[in-house]
Structure formats: structure tokens, C-alpha cells
Amino acid sequence: MHTSEVPRRSFVKKYHIKGMIVIAILIVLFLYSLKICGVDPSLFVSNIAQFGVLIGQMSNPDWSYFSFIWDPLVQTVQMAILGTTIGTIFAIPAAFLAARNLDHSKVVHGTSRFVLDIFRTLPSLLLAAILVAIFGIGPTTGTITLAIFSFGMISKLFYEVLETVDMGPAEAMKASGASIIQIIRLAIIPQIAGQFCSFFLYTLEVNVRSSTVLGYVGAGGLGLYLQQTIDEFNYSETAVVILATFATVLVIDILSNYLRRKLQ
Amino acid sequence: MTIPKINEKQKRRDRYSWIVWGIIIIVIYGWCFSDMKFSHIQESAGTVSKSIFMGLIHPDWAYIYNGSGEDLVSQLIMTLAIAFLGTIIAAIISVPFAFFASRSKNSKYNVTSKVGTFLLTAIRAFPEIVLAIMFIKAVGPGSFAGVMALGIHSIGMLGKLFSESIEEMNHSSEYSIVAAGGSKPQVFALSTWPTILPALISYTLYSFEISVRSASILGLVGAGGIGAPMIMALNTRNWPRVGIILFGIVVMVMVIDGCSGYIRKKLV
Incomplete structure (x- = not known):
């Protein structure tokens, strides 16, 4: 029986090589940027009380x-x-x-x-x-x-x-x-x-x-x-x-x- | 031969509407000028601008790189890092947000769309500086506050642009996959996502351009980046240093705009 061929994709396209490389570069840049900026989510946790005060006061606007x-x-x-x-x-x-x-x-x-x-x-x-x-x-x-x-x-x-x-x-x-x-x-x-x-x-x-x-x-x-x-x-x-x-x-x-x- | 006559009534209305608009505009400008408390220009303006100009044409070249981590190049890299982190975080969060906020054809009332659009508008109305000030209280001064501020601010813009591109997308390839018996995840992976991806990348790059500009002023309020040495140099009247920092910002923004414009042109 005759079967119709599904067009084959080239190796680069099949495994999304270009996309993967771009994503890898982005991840490296992301980690590097995290390091430079000193992003430390624990700071957020330790300061949450102060932020709470800020939000608490802000939700009580002084209309006068x-x-x-x-x-x-x-x-x-x-x-x-x-x-x-x-x-x-x-x-x-x-x-x-x-x-x-x-x-x-x-x-x-x-x-x-x-x-x-x-x-x-x-x-x-x-x-x-x-x-x-x-x-x-x-x-x-x-x-x-x-x-x-x-x-x-x-x-x-x-x-x-x-x-x-x-x-x-x-x-x-x-x-x-x-x-x-x-x-x-x-x-x-x-x-x-x-x-x-x-x-x-x-x-x-x-x-x-x-x-x-x-x-x-x-x-x-x-x-x-x-x-x-x-x-x-x-x-x-x-x-x-x-x-x-x-x-x-x-x-x-x-x-x-x-x-x-x-x-x- | 007859020239088509313009309806007299229409003509008269057009003429009067111009007069009305003219009066409105005059009233607005009159109000601006009459009520404005113009501050007097300082007497020292001339000498100061002369020294600024001298500083700008004799920049402090030694500041470009000295290995201390406080020099121009490392501060610019930090500015870029803040903009990059803010944009990436915003882009990732914005995608689901955008799907909520986009108007779908099936539903009649679009409750999620209305709520989503309203939230995005509310986020956009906050200037990034205000957000930065709030996050400085939360995480202390430094780049982290800047990243958070830019991230939140960019969600407002990216979410709007993303949801518009989702609304405007071409559904024909989706229909053909449905017709060929594709399941919902298959439709998304093979049709929806590849169709909107170029638009999403293009908008993300555009937002990165804007974030780079914003990141360079975040330092003015203490949220990291090139703004911090800038405000210090301004306060100490160190004009050669202001000159070199300005030069650095202009070059950085132009290079980023050029690169991102090039990539965006290739994508479309």
C-alpha cells in the first residue's frame, strides 16, 4: 500500500537547537544578573514586618x-x-x-x-x-x-x-x-x-x-x-x-x- | 459641470465646532499661564551651565574603569542587570496574566478580561520611582528594590501588549489542528504558542529598552544602578564625572536600542 510521507524536519529544527541555545544564554545571563544585583529573597522575608507597617499605614490614607x-x-x-x-x-x-x-x-x-x-x-x-x-x-x-x-x-x-x-x-x-x-x-x-x-x-x-x-x-x-x-x-x-x-x-x-x- | 455642494448645516456646524475648540484651548492655556507660579531662574544659571558644559566636554575619563566595582562600566552593567532581571520576571508573569486579560470570542461578559485589564491599568499608573521607594522600605536600598520595582511596573505594560497581541492573533492554524483532531494542549503547543511567540519576544525586547532607561534613574532614589553615582556627582558639583556618566548612559541606551531594534526587525 502506498503511504504518503510526512515531511521530515532537519536535526536543528527537530530539537529546537536555536531556541535551546537562546534559552541557555538567557539562563546564564539571568544567574549572572542575580549575582551582580545581590538579589536575596530572604531580605524580603526579614523585612516583611516593616513592609507590613508601610502597607498598613498606606491603607489608611490621611484625607485631610x-x-x-x-x-x-x-x-x-x-x-x-x-x-x-x-x-x-x-x-x-x-x-x-x-x-x-x-x-x-x-x-x-x-x-x-x-x-x-x-x-x-x-x-x-x-x-x-x-x-x-x-x-x-x-x-x-x-x-x-x-x-x-x-x-x-x-x-x-x-x-x-x-x-x-x-x-x-x-x-x-x-x-x-x-x-x-x-x-x-x-x-x-x-x-x-x-x-x-x-x-x-x-x-x-x-x-x-x-x-x-x-x-x-x-x-x-x-x-x-x-x-x-x-x-x-x-x-x-x-x-x-x-x-x-x-x-x-x-x-x-x-x-x-x-x-x-x-x-x- | 456642477461642483458638489456641501450641506449648509454641516458646514455651519463644522465652523462653530472649530470656534468652540479654539475657546476651550485658549481657556486651558490662559489657566496654565495665569495660575503658574514661575520660579525665577537662578542668577548663577549662566556660570553653572558654563561649568556643566566644560565638564561635559572634558569628561573624567579615568572613571570609566578602575577595577573598584564603583566605576562607570560596572555600574552600567549593574543597570543592565537590573533592567534584564525586571524584564524577564515581568515577561514570565505577564504571559498567564495576558491570557486572562485578553478578550475571548466565546464568553459574553468577559469578567476575567475586565478584571485583568483593570489590574494591568492600575499597575501601569504607578510610576516606577514610587514603586522603587516602596520596595526600598521592604528590602532595603540597593539593586534588589530596583529589580522588584521594574518587574512590577513592566508587568503592567507587558500584560497589556501581550493581551492585545493574543486578541489580534490569527486563529486559522488553530482551527486546522482542531479539525485534524488535535487535543487542547496540542493546539496550544503547535499553533497558539508558535503564532504569538514572535510578538511576545518583540514586545519583551521593547520593554527591555524602556526598562534600561528606567533602571538608569532608579539610583536617584537609592535603588541601585548608574543613578546613584550620578546623583552623588551632581550633589558634589563634580561636572566632569556627570559628563562621563551622561556619556555612558547615552551610549548604553543607544547600543541597546540599536541591538533590540535589529532583532525586532528580524523577528517580524
């Missing part, structure tokens, strides 16, 4: 403290809005420079991309820690930090949008004799405006999240109270700060998600 943190909370949101806006204003020309599909030399977009990459490598808290030394303690520093951070992030998101623009409508308008302003207004902007706004809102979300902790290094906003209450071991007040952060982030996320869905 909320009146103290209302102002910094508002300041945090303002910092985020202003920072994102300033960053966006600078990011738009940068995005045009870095976009590959617009006619300019390779040198221009290569260098501008490299510079933007460097901007994006720096975490905002680190940037804040440095800028506090220059501009002093306060919300101005926070706003500048967020502006620089959003500049890096938005310009990348924007140039990626710019690269997807379909030049067909622009060429059609040019052929029918439209001026450059008309082309930009009627052929380019409608294609990118929705995504630009959406990315702006997304960056605003990210910035609200990071602005709540910037105060930890002295850059204004809620983070200062986070540090103070923890240093004074007032965990029931810390809980209020954390919950307020949580609520703010959630509200901004919901608002921005709603607006972004409307834009699409």
Missing part, C-alpha cells in the same frame, strides 16, 4: 492632607501642558528636517535624526536632576525638562507621520495651479493633523505621568510631597499623594483617549 497637595497637583498638570506645548513648537521644524521623504540632503536628516536620538536617550528624571542645578528648584525647571523630553519624543513621532504622507494630492493641486500655501493647507495638513493631535495628547499623557515624580529631585509639582512624606515616615500622607497621582493620571488618560478616539 489632600488640601495641602491640591496646589502642587494643579501645578503638575500645568507643567505637563506647558512643557508638552513648548516641546511641540520646537519639534515641528525638527520633524521636517528629519523626515526622509522631503527633498533635502542625506546629511541634514542623518544629523538631525542622530541629535534627536540623543535627546530621546535621556530619561526625564535624570534631565530634571541636571537642570535643577542650572535653573534652581521650582516648576520652571520641571517645565523646561518636560519641554526637552517632549521635543525628543514628539519630533520622532512627527517625522514618522511625515514620512507616510501621500504626495499625490499635493502634486495634483500643483498641476492645477495651486499656490504652496493652498497645497499645504488643503493637501498636506488634512493628512497629518489628526495624527499630530493624537501624538500630542499621547505625549501629554506620558508627561503627566513623569511630572508627578519630577518634584522628587526638586523640579516642582507633586513629587516634592512624595519625598517629604516618605522622609518623615508619614506613610498615610504618602498614600494620599500616590492616590492623587493615580487619579490625575487616570483622568488625563481617559480624557486624552476619548479625544484621540474622536480624532480618528
Whole structure:
């Protein structure tokens, strides 16, 4: 009787040699990292009492403290809005420079991309820690930090949008004799405006999240109270700060998600 | 030839909606500027930024490696180790979490999905610095606290990305194995898992990139990594050292981003 052959797999594939090697490397790296970091789960057990105190106090938030943190909370949101806006204003020309599909030399977009990459490598808290030394303690520093951070992030998101623009409508308008302003207004902007706004809102979300902790290094906003209450071991007040952060982030996320869905 | 007429009502509504949005935006910015208590820029800002700039262009090269374990290279390796451990732990925990949180087609109410998604959102809302501070109280200052903080924080993100990729997966190969008489474990091992694995690896690498950035600031609050010598150098105004550490972080993040981007491009 004729039997049909099942295709045979090669040795490497049959025993998943590649996958096994990757897993072995990962395990070695994992053990090595455990050693470097000095991870010791017994520490967790020995300190569990203190952690219990922390959790116990935190589950009893001191709501009267909320009146103290209302102002910094508002300041945090303002910092985020202003920072994102300033960053966006600078990011738009940068995005045009870095976009590959617009006619300019390779040198221009290569260098501008490299510079933007460097901007994006720096975490905002680190940037804040440095800028506090220059501009002093306060919300101005926070706003500048967020502006620089959003500049890096938005310009990348924007140039990626710019690269997807379909030049067909622009060429059609040019052929029918439209001026450059008309082309930009009627052929380019409608294609990118929705995504630009959406990315702006997304960056605003990210910035609200990071602005709540910037105060930890002295850059204004809620983070200062986070540090103070923890240093004074007032965990029931810390809980209020954390919950307020949580609520703010959630509200901004919901608002921005709603607006972004409307834009699409 | 006639040009199609836009509905007058629609046109008017469009125009008014722009005015309404304009007013809302102006009110928001007005509120930001009027209420903002701008702190004055220090008078020493000029000299300080000059010395920072001098420090940045004359970095403390001797700090790169001196064998003491407190030098730049060993601190960067430690930062990478924290990010790696946090990501791996989060990735392993996130897989079952993601299966809970993903919406399945069969069930009508998706109770587990709603609960899972809510938990993941709640985890994501905590900044990693806050988690790090809490874990420092639990396990003492050091890298362990950083690992725990990053691990928990990454679960929030990875769980969301994983569950979305599970929801979007292509079920056709699953159906064909069911049709050929495969059991549930066989369907999972031969179809579900191989289908989603590239997406899971790609998202894990992406989360590793983010974790490397976060790990480099955890030291600012005492949770290990390159942030600790950074804040020390900042507090002692040791600008050449700040310069070299910044340089180290930028190079590390760029190299990791490059490698992980390369692998991710090959996976897809």
C-alpha cells in the first residue's frame, strides 16, 4: 500500500537547537544578573514586618492632607501642558528636517535624526536632576525638562507621520495651479493633523505621568510631597499623594483617549 | 459641470465646532499661564551651565574603569542587570496574566478580561520611582528594590501588549489542528504558542529598552544602578564625572536600542 510521507524536519529544527541555545544564554545571563544585583529573597522575608507597617499605614490614607497637595497637583498638570506645548513648537521644524521623504540632503536628516536620538536617550528624571542645578528648584525647571523630553519624543513621532504622507494630492493641486500655501493647507495638513493631535495628547499623557515624580529631585509639582512624606515616615500622607497621582493620571488618560478616539 | 455642494448645516456646524475648540484651548492655556507660579531662574544659571558644559566636554575619563566595582562600566552593567532581571520576571508573569486579560470570542461578559485589564491599568499608573521607594522600605536600598520595582511596573505594560497581541492573533492554524483532531494542549503547543511567540519576544525586547532607561534613574532614589553615582556627582558639583556618566548612559541606551531594534526587525 502506498503511504504518503510526512515531511521530515532537519536535526536543528527537530530539537529546537536555536531556541535551546537562546534559552541557555538567557539562563546564564539571568544567574549572572542575580549575582551582580545581590538579589536575596530572604531580605524580603526579614523585612516583611516593616513592609507590613508601610502597607498598613498606606491603607489608611490621611484625607485631610489632600488640601495641602491640591496646589502642587494643579501645578503638575500645568507643567505637563506647558512643557508638552513648548516641546511641540520646537519639534515641528525638527520633524521636517528629519523626515526622509522631503527633498533635502542625506546629511541634514542623518544629523538631525542622530541629535534627536540623543535627546530621546535621556530619561526625564535624570534631565530634571541636571537642570535643577542650572535653573534652581521650582516648576520652571520641571517645565523646561518636560519641554526637552517632549521635543525628543514628539519630533520622532512627527517625522514618522511625515514620512507616510501621500504626495499625490499635493502634486495634483500643483498641476492645477495651486499656490504652496493652498497645497499645504488643503493637501498636506488634512493628512497629518489628526495624527499630530493624537501624538500630542499621547505625549501629554506620558508627561503627566513623569511630572508627578519630577518634584522628587526638586523640579516642582507633586513629587516634592512624595519625598517629604516618605522622609518623615508619614506613610498615610504618602498614600494620599500616590492616590492623587493615580487619579490625575487616570483622568488625563481617559480624557486624552476619548479625544484621540474622536480624532480618528 | 456642477461642483458638489456641501450641506449648509454641516458646514455651519463644522465652523462653530472649530470656534468652540479654539475657546476651550485658549481657556486651558490662559489657566496654565495665569495660575503658574514661575520660579525665577537662578542668577548663577549662566556660570553653572558654563561649568556643566566644560565638564561635559572634558569628561573624567579615568572613571570609566578602575577595577573598584564603583566605576562607570560596572555600574552600567549593574543597570543592565537590573533592567534584564525586571524584564524577564515581568515577561514570565505577564504571559498567564495576558491570557486572562485578553478578550475571548466565546464568553459574553468577559469578567476575567475586565478584571485583568483593570489590574494591568492600575499597575501601569504607578510610576516606577514610587514603586522603587516602596520596595526600598521592604528590602532595603540597593539593586534588589530596583529589580522588584521594574518587574512590577513592566508587568503592567507587558500584560497589556501581550493581551492585545493574543486578541489580534490569527486563529486559522488553530482551527486546522482542531479539525485534524488535535487535543487542547496540542493546539496550544503547535499553533497558539508558535503564532504569538514572535510578538511576545518583540514586545519583551521593547520593554527591555524602556526598562534600561528606567533602571538608569532608579539610583536617584537609592535603588541601585548608574543613578546613584550620578546623583552623588551632581550633589558634589563634580561636572566632569556627570559628563562621563551622561556619556555612558547615552551610549548604553543607544547600543541597546540599536541591538533590540535589529532583532525586532528580524523577528517580524
